[in-house]
Amino acid sequence: MDMKNNLLELAGISKTYGEERTKVTALDEINLTIAAGEFVAIMGPSGSGKSTLLSILGAMNSPSTGHMHVDDIDVYGLSAERQADFRREYLGFVFQQLQLLPYLTAVENVMLPLVVTSAKNLEERATAVLERVGLSGKLDRLPSELSGGEQGRVAIARAVVNEPPILLADEPTGSLDSETTDDILGLFAELHRDKQTIIMVTHNMETVRDANRLIRLKDGRVVADGPVA
Amino acid sequence: MSIRTIIYKNIIERQGKTILILLGLSLAIAALVSVVAINRSIERAVGRQLDDYGFNIIITPKKQGFELEYGGLTLGSVDSGAADTLSAADLKTVREISRETGGIRGLSPKLLKRDSIGNTDVVLAGTDLRQERQIKDWWLIEAGRYPETADELFIGQSIADLLGLRPGDVVELHEEQFTVAGILMKTGSQDDTIIFIDLDRLRQLSGGEGKLHLIEIAAKTTADVGPVAKRLAEALPNATVQSVQEAVRLQEHTFDYLLRFGLGVNIGILTITALIIFTMTASAVNERRAEIGVLRAVGFRRSVIFRIILGEAAALGVVGGLFGLGLAILSLSALPLVLDSTWAASLVSAGMTVETELVQDFQPVFDATLLPLAVITAVIVSVGAGVVPARRAADLDPVEALKSL
Numbered sequence: 001m002d003m004k005n006n007l008l009e010l011a012g013i014s015k016t017y018g019e020e021r022t023k024v025t026a027l028d029e030i031n032l033t034i035a036a037g038e039f040v041a042i043m044g045p046s047g048s049g050k051s052t053l054l055s056i057l058g059a060m061n062s063p064s065t066g067h068m069h070v071d072d073i074d075v076y077g078l079s080a081e082r083q084a085d086f087r088r089e090y091l092g093f094v095f096q097q098l099q100l101l102p103y104l105t106a107v108e109n110v111m112l113p114l115v116v117t118s119a120k121n122l123e124e125r126a127t128a129v130l131e132r133v134g135l136s137g138k139l140d141r142l143p144s145e146l147s148g149g150e151q152g153r154v155a156i157a158r159a160v161v162n163e164p165p166i167l168l169a170d171e172p173t174g175s176l177d178s179e180t181t182d183d184i185l186g187l188f189a190e191l192h193r194d195k196q197t198i199i200m201v202t203h204n205m206e207t208v209r210d211a212n213r214l215i216r217l218k219d220g221r222v223v224a225d226g227p228v229a
Numbered sequence: 230m231s232i233r234t235i236i237y238k239n240i241i242e243r244q245g246k247t248i249l250i251l252l253g254l255s256l257a258i259a260a261l262v263s264v265v266a267i268n269r270s271i272e273r274a275v276g277r278q279l280d281d282y283g284f285n286i287i288i289t290p291k292k293q294g295f296e297l298e299y300g301g302l303t304l305g306s307v308d309s310g311a312a313d314t315l316s317a318a319d320l321k322t323v324r325e326i327s328r329e330t331g332g333i334r335g336l337s338p339k340l341l342k343r344d345s346i347g348n349t350d351v352v353l354a355g356t357d358l359r360q361e362r363q364i365k366d367w368w369l370i371e372a373g374r375y376p377e378t379a380d381e382l383f384i385g386q387s388i389a390d391l392l393g394l395r396p397g398d399v400v401e402l403h404e405e406q407f408t409v410a411g412i413l414m415k416t417g418s419q420d421d422t423i424i425f426i427d428l429d430r431l432r433q434l435s436g437g438e439g440k441l442h443l444i445e446i447a448a449k450t451t452a453d454v455g456p457v458a459k460r461l462a463e464a465l466p467n468a469t470v471q472s473v474q475e476a477v478r479l480q481e482h483t484f485d486y487l488l489r490f491g492l493g494v495n496i497g498i499l500t501i502t503a504l505i506i507f508t509m510t511a512s513a514v515n516e517r518r519a520e521i522g523v524l525r526a527v528g529f530r531r532s533v534i535f536r537i538i539l540g541e542a543a544a545l546g547v548v549g550g551l552f553g554l555g556l557a558i559l560s561l562s563a564l565p566l567v568l569d570s571t572w573a574a575s576l577v578s579a580g581m582t583v584e585t586e587l588v589q590d591f592q593p594v595f596d597a598t599l600l601p602l603a604v605i606t607a608v609i610v611s612v613g614a615g616v617v618p619a620r621r622a623a624d625l626d627p628v629e630a631l632k633s634l
Binding site: 069080081084085088089095098101102104108111113116117122123168 | 234241620627628
């Protein structure tokens with residue numbers, strides 16, 4: 001693996017579910033390399049394997065075969081507890097339903113990934129990130145007191161607060177209206193300009209406008225991989 | 230923010246479940262604390278009764294006529310002319326057994342005589358005053374001093390009040406004069422109604438040379454009572470050997486049975502409470518699958534998830550234990566009022582005198598050990614019930630938990 005360019009490498013990744021007779025192949029021999037600073041969009045129809053691929057990239061779903069290396073770390077060679085440490089140190093997640101904890105304020109939601117680290121000044125760091133996404137006046141609001149767009153910003157702030165090398169996003173605008181979608185995509189573009197590596201799963205072509213690479217999946221295979229047209 | 234913040238806020242967020250768990254836990258702990266406090270109260274009341282009686286064993290002659298109450302026991306005829314008495318040989322045997330077993334702290338032979346002072350009937354107890362004082366070391370002197378000569382009397386407070394006697398007063402018995410040396414402070418026992426007199430002097434007055442109506446014996450320890458009483462009964466076939474402690478313990482066994490039943494019920498209540506907590510925690514874990522998935526995705530280890538769920542259970546345990554203790558204190562504080570008015574009355578009507586005294590003596594015992602008992606039990610029940618759901622939460626597959634990913 002070329003460490004100068006490639007941050008992440010998938011080699012021969014396959015994923016099957018079920019026993020022999022009912023076996024379903026979700027991913028079939030995926031080989032990918034993603035360089036630091038890339039903004040990669042993964043698209044494909046329902047059942048193409050994009051969600052499975054994202055969960056494998058997220059160190060949460062062991063592949064049936066193959067290896068994933070990040071920074072020379074064989075991710076699925078780690079124990080379950082060390083995989084949790086890996087996620088904390090290397091990955092940030094933005095979920096489709098945003099998944100903010102309803103009983104924590106905006107700033108507390110953002111602090112969440114830092115709670116189980118030895119990081120100092122948790123609140124200052126979370127506040128700084130929330131200010132960066134334009135929510136400096138709403139730190140102590142509960143998610144229910146924020147608009148959809150604001151909740152999306154909090155979710156992004158939570159994903160980047162621990163400064164992860166890779167940001168994974170699963171249909172981050174799937175539940176948002178068009179105005180809020182523009183708002184959130186603008187934030188992703190801004191993060192990309194700051195050299196953040198982003199991998200986004202989406203089914204909406206409009207949302208890949210700021211990505212610099214598009215991977216298309218079909219039946220668990222990569223059918224296209226190149227710049228966004 | 231810390232893990233504690235997440236635990237605290239989650240408890241607050243799930244108010245409905247929290248209140249139900251706290252309610253169940255508080256009631257179960259209140260019941261447990263109440264049973265333990267009542268048990269201790271009765272033990273204390275029994276102990277007080279034993280102290281009141283003072284001695285552990287009474288030896289009386291076997292054949293007896295009409296009855297005389299002494300020391301919580303029913304004794305036979307005294308001075309009726311027909312009653313058998315213990316002899317000097319019996320006393321000698323008792324002394325030998327005392328040396329042989331080493332389990333006797335002191336003994337006091339007694340000759341009882343019904344007499345009258347003025348128009349008032351009194352009971353004279355002729356005894357070795359020095360030995361009497363030795364085995365009744367809890368006696369306090371209300372007025373005057375303890376007798377030093379054979380011409381002096383020591384008088385129970387009730388009979389002293391009845392006769393209007395004070396230290397220094399002279400009393401005439403069978404044309405002989407005795408001086409009241411002191412008044413015994415009220416003990417709540419038969420001693421309050423007795424006039425204590427030197428044994429030999431009473432024998433001179435009554436002509437009962439060498440005779441005794443009873444011998445009171447104080448065992449060295451509670452454990453000595455049984456073996457000593459058994460040995461005495463074997464050596465004195467013509468005498469009745471009664472253990473006062475056994476008489477009281479018999480009543481205590483009745484309460485003990487009830488308390489065991491109470492504790493059994495309590496274990497049932499705690500088990501049901503644990504099952505309720507288990508069900509509610511398991512249900513909460515199920516509701517929180519997505520949240521647990523988020524926590525796992527952002528890097529929370531399984532062990533941290535386990536700690537969060539058990540931390541919530543432990544926090545509810547502490548609060549439930551404190552609430553339960555408070556509830557028990559409130560309800561037990563009101564209990565003596567109920568007992569006085571209802572239970573004691575029913576026991577009196579049933580002729581259960583010792584039980585009645587115990588109930589009337591009842592004062593709830595609250596001591597510092599009840600706090601750890603309540604809190605630790607509540608935490609054990611709550612955390613114990615939460616272990617399996619916490620393990621399930623920790624083992625949740627984050628992908629399954631986060632269906633969106």
